[in-house]
Amino acid sequence: MESAGGFSLEYAPAPESVAPVRLASQYGLFIGGEMVEPGAGRLAATVNPATGEALAEVGVAEAVDVDRAVVAARAAWEGGWRNLPGAERAKYLYRVARLLQERAREFAVLETMDGGKPIRESRDLDIPLAAAHFFHYAGWADKLDYAFSGRRAAPLGVAAQIIPWNFPLLMAAWKLAPALACGNTVVLKPAPTTPLTALLLAEVLRDAEIPPGVVNIVTGDDATGAALVAHPGVDKVAFTGSTEVGRAIGAEVAGTGKRLTLELGGKAANIVFDDAALDQVTEGIVNGIYFNGGQVCCAGSRLLVQETVADTVVGKLQQRMNTLRVGDPLDKNTDIGAINSQAQLNRIGELVASGVAEGAELYTPPCELPERGFFHPPALFTNVSTAHRIAREEIFGPVLSVLTFRTAEEAVAKANNTPYGLSAGIWTEKGSRILWMADQMQAGVVWANTFNRFDPASPFGGYRESGYGREGGRAGLLPYVELVA
Amino acid sequence: MSLLSPILYRVSDLLAAESPTGVADAVAGVRITPVDAVGLEQRAAGLCTRSLKTSSKAAALELAIRVMDLTTLEGADTPERVQALCARARRPDAADWSVPPVAAVCVYPELVPVAAEALAESPVAVASVAGGFPAGLAPWEVRLAEIAWAVAAGADEVDIVLNRSAFLSGRYQKAYDEIAAAKQACGSAHLKVILETGELGAYDQIRRASMLAMVAGADFIKTSTGKIGTSATPPIALCMAEAIRDMAEQTGRAVGLKLAGGIRTAKQAWHYLVIVGETLGPEWLTPERFRLGASSLLNDVLMQRSKLGDGCYQRREDFSVD
Numbered sequence: 001m002e003s004a005g006g007f008s009l010e011y012a013p014a015p016e017s018v019a020p021v022r023l024a025s026q027y028g029l030f031i032g033g034e035m036v037e038p039g040a041g042r043l044a045a046t047v048n049p050a051t052g053e054a055l056a057e058v059g060v061a062e063a064v065d066v067d068r069a070v071v072a073a074r075a076a077w078e079g080g081w082r083n084l085p086g087a088e089r090a091k092y093l094y095r096v097a098r099l100l101q102e103r104a105r106e107f108a109v110l111e112t113m114d115g116g117k118p119i120r121e122s123r124d125l126d127i128p129l130a131a132a133h134f135f136h137y138a139g140w141a142d143k144l145d146y147a148f149s150g151r152r153a154a155p156l157g158v159a160a161q162i163i164p165w166n167f168p169l170l171m172a173a174w175k176l177a178p179a180l181a182c183g184n185t186v187v188l189k190p191a192p193t194t195p196l197t198a199l200l201l202a203e204v205l206r207d208a209e210i211p212p213g214v215v216n217i218v219t220g221d222d223a224t225g226a227a228l229v230a231h232p233g234v235d236k237v238a239f240t241g242s243t244e245v246g247r248a249i250g251a252e253v254a255g256t257g258k259r260l261t262l263e264l265g266g267k268a269a270n271i272v273f274d275d276a277a278l279d280q281v282t283e284g285i286v287n288g289i290y291f292n293g294g295q296v297c298c299a300g301s302r303l304l305v306q307e308t309v310a311d312t313v314v315g316k317l318q319q320r321m322n323t324l325r326v327g328d329p330l331d332k333n334t335d336i337g338a339i340n341s342q343a344q345l346n347r348i349g350e351l352v353a354s355g356v357a358e359g360a361e362l363y364t365p366p367c368e369l370p371e372r373g374f375f376h377p378p379a380l381f382t383n384v385s386t387a388h389r390i391a392r393e394e395i396f397g398p399v400l401s402v403l404t405f406r407t408a409e410e411a412v413a414k415a416n417n418t419p420y421g422l423s424a425g426i427w428t429e430k431g432s433r434i435l436w437m438a439d440q441m442q443a444g445v446v447w448a449n450t451f452n453r454f455d456p457a458s459p460f461g462g463y464r465e466s467g468y469g470r471e472g473g474r475a476g477l478l479p480y481v482e483l484v485a
Numbered sequence: 486m487s488l489l490s491p492i493l494y495r496v497s498d499l500l501a502a503e504s505p506t507g508v509a510d511a512v513a514g515v516r517i518t519p520v521d522a523v524g525l526e527q528r529a530a531g532l533c534t535r536s537l538k539t540s541s542k543a544a545a546l547e548l549a550i551r552v553m554d555l556t557t558l559e560g561a562d563t564p565e566r567v568q569a570l571c572a573r574a575r576r577p578d579a580a581d582w583s584v585p586p587v588a589a590v591c592v593y594p595e596l597v598p599v600a601a602e603a604l605a606e607s608p609v610a611v612a613s614v615a616g617g618f619p620a621g622l623a624p625w626e627v628r629l630a631e632i633a634w635a636v637a638a639g640a641d642e643v644d645i646v647l648n649r650s651a652f653l654s655g656r657y658q659k660a661y662d663e664i665a666a667a668k669q670a671c672g673s674a675h676l677k678v679i680l681e682t683g684e685l686g687a688y689d690q691i692r693r694a695s696m697l698a699m700v701a702g703a704d705f706i707k708t709s710t711g712k713i714g715t716s717a718t719p720p721i722a723l724c725m726a727e728a729i730r731d732m733a734e735q736t737g738r739a740v741g742l743k744l745a746g747g748i749r750t751a752k753q754a755w756h757y758l759v760i761v762g763e764t765l766g767p768e769w770l771t772p773e774r775f776r777l778g779a780s781s782l783l784n785d786v787l788m789q790r791s792k793l794g795d796g797c798y799q800r801r802e803d804f805s806v807d
Contacts, residue, residue, distance in 0.1 A: 009767065009770060011541050012541040012542075014536035280524030281521075
């Protein structure tokens with residue numbers, strides 16, 4: 001037998017082709033079924049975070065543009081969308097879903113170029129799930145009369161929807177699909193750093209022949225969002241983003257009669273008991289915190305592990321982190337892509353520095369980061385106390401804090417010791433413990449022996465400072481309807 | 486008593502307090518970690534999306550040849566067929582001498598002398614199935630004698646089957662003792678223990694059988710006989726690789742992994758290389774610690790290899806049928 005040494009299975013670059021994407025140099029606003037120039041003619045560049053290069057210039061909507069969009073949405077609602085039979089609305093939504101599937105590759109590549117997430121994720125998760133949401137709510141559109149026993153579900157009117165940059169197309173789908181299925185019209189505002197897939201979606205909406213004005217897309221900055229929220233013609237505001245902005249929106253709409261749902265930050269606990277399937281736990285932890293570079297509101301950023309297996313789990317985790325591939329998001333073998341923006345990278349860096357300064361122990365695997373673009377290696381903190389900033393504040397980056405516990409009661413106390421309450425994970429082979437723990441968790445989503453799994457039929461939303469209202473499933477219809485007798 | 490929860494097992498928990506064959510406490514004390522089927526399958530599917538291009542594809546194809554156990558286990562096997570297989574094992578592509586030899590040729594015991602002669606002075610090992618392959622239901626003395634016979638006839642490696650009848654009915658000590666005795670009968674020959682994963686019914690059972698076989702002395706653990714419908718699959722390969730990783734971490738002993746049954750395409754082969762490489766590390770990607778048991782795989786690997794060279798697929802007729 002020959003005596004060969006170890007063989008390193010190096011992966012040659014496997015970049016996804018950018019050929020399906022045809023970018024324009026400038027984009028306007030999608031209002032009343034047309035691409036129009038912003039009134040003040042102001043444009044802002046959107047950057048590829050993996051290279052730092054500008055991809056295109058996108059319109060910045062001012063108050064006057066927002067007003068045009070809301071007026072168009074109102075006209076479309078009163079002009080027929082509100083009275084369209086559910087089966088007819090479903091027809092449009094099914095079309096959108098199918099068109100998204102047909103152009104999935106194009107959307108996935110563009111999502112990765114504009115946002116920096118690995119193509120593996122945009123291809124296998126973001127785009128298929130976005131289509132799935134349209135399919136799911138298309139199915140509800142003609143069944144609203146049976147969704148809420150004994151009550152009829154009437155649409156609200158014009159919905160203002162503001163979405164974040166971490167799942168640009170998917171969040172657009174989460175917002176648009178239920179709103180449209182319930183008979184509302186929409187003004188959607190994408191995040192400033194990731195407007196491109198929403199603008200490509202405008203093409204799909206036109207191809208699906210959705211009546212003009214039913215969906216309007218206004219790109220822009222914080223001022224655009226503020227103008228939209230404050231507009232008197234808006235009946236409903238839905239926001240996904242930071243707790244800070246969510247609070248400001250809550251204050252703004254108070255007393256106006258506008259309905260509001262908020263999906264805000266999180267600091268989820270991922271709780272590992274000593275009888276769990278530790279190899280799958282390791283994968284689950286990695287998926288919980290390094291998925292989309294940790295830029296996920298429901299990320300499992302606090303690992304609570306039972307003392308007896310803490311060293312084993314941390315050892316397995318470090319070993320696994322060494323195999324994570326950080327780099328070009330368009331490479332099909334990349335596990336962790338670029339951080340969405342320089343500002344976000346700075347914030348992550350600042351919190352990591354605070355963790356080191358407060359005495360926690362930092363581990364990052366040996367990996368070379370690309371010279372250009374915004375990248376952060378996967379990071380793991382041990383010796384973390386519940387008082388540390390890294391254990392309390394949402395980092396929104398690939399940074400995990402490890403804490404230990406002895407008893408299930410202690411795990412519950414630590415897990416709930418946060419102002420947030422979006423998600424939690426429980427890892428144990430004991431079914432009764434899963435049920436008991438899930439009952440104790442003050443979190444909107446509790447995953448058992450898995451993490452970061454999404455399905456359009458499953459409601460998603462938070463407790464406390466993570467917001468209110470649910471998206472997904474039947475519960476996701478409620479924010480967009482008035483229940484009448 | 487252990488501080489761990491009551492549902493946790495160590496291999497020693499499966500064995501009688503006084504094991505007649507005896508094994509070091511430290512080894513028998515290895516933990517049998519539970520397996521979550523959903524997570525395991527998800528991770529395996531994720532690993533199978535790895536994209537191998539250009540230079541890494543070429544390296545993977547070459548490695549697939551170097552770790553291959555070229556196998557023929559048919560009732561209709563003839564000395565001539567085995568001789569032809571051995572010739573291919575030494576030089577897989579007659580038209581391209583840069584192709585490395587495979588790791589071993591795997592045959593039934595009766596054909597071991599033929600293979601041993603044909604492979605004399607070559608780097609290719611002779612592997613023999615033995616011990617009542619494939620069901621392991623012959624009387625134990627007969628099975629043990631068969632193992633000894635194969636080694637005496639020139640087998641460098643012996644592939645035996647786990648006694649599923651004993652294992653599945655909870656007679657772990659019996660299953661363990663058989664493997665330990667087989668290991669002794671092998672002498673210096675390498676022992677591969679086939680778990681026949683398709684008959685074990687659950688990933689937890691595969692993990693348990695893997696740990697039991699490793700503690701009992703297996704040099705390799707192997708998925709399947711190839712004689713039943715379900716053979717190696719990516720999640721099963723991952724499950725066994727994780728068991729091997731646990732064994733190495735807890736005892737320092739490096740056990741090999743052999744995947745066999747239903748591996749026919751080069752793409753399947755490199756998925757398995759990725760699973761093993763990313764789970765156990767590059768040290769496992771050698772013929773000493775990793776094997777692919779297959780009969781028809783070689784031709785597909787050669788075809789992909791030559792396609793990578795000149796961009797054209799050759800005809801099936803250009804490759805040997807044996």
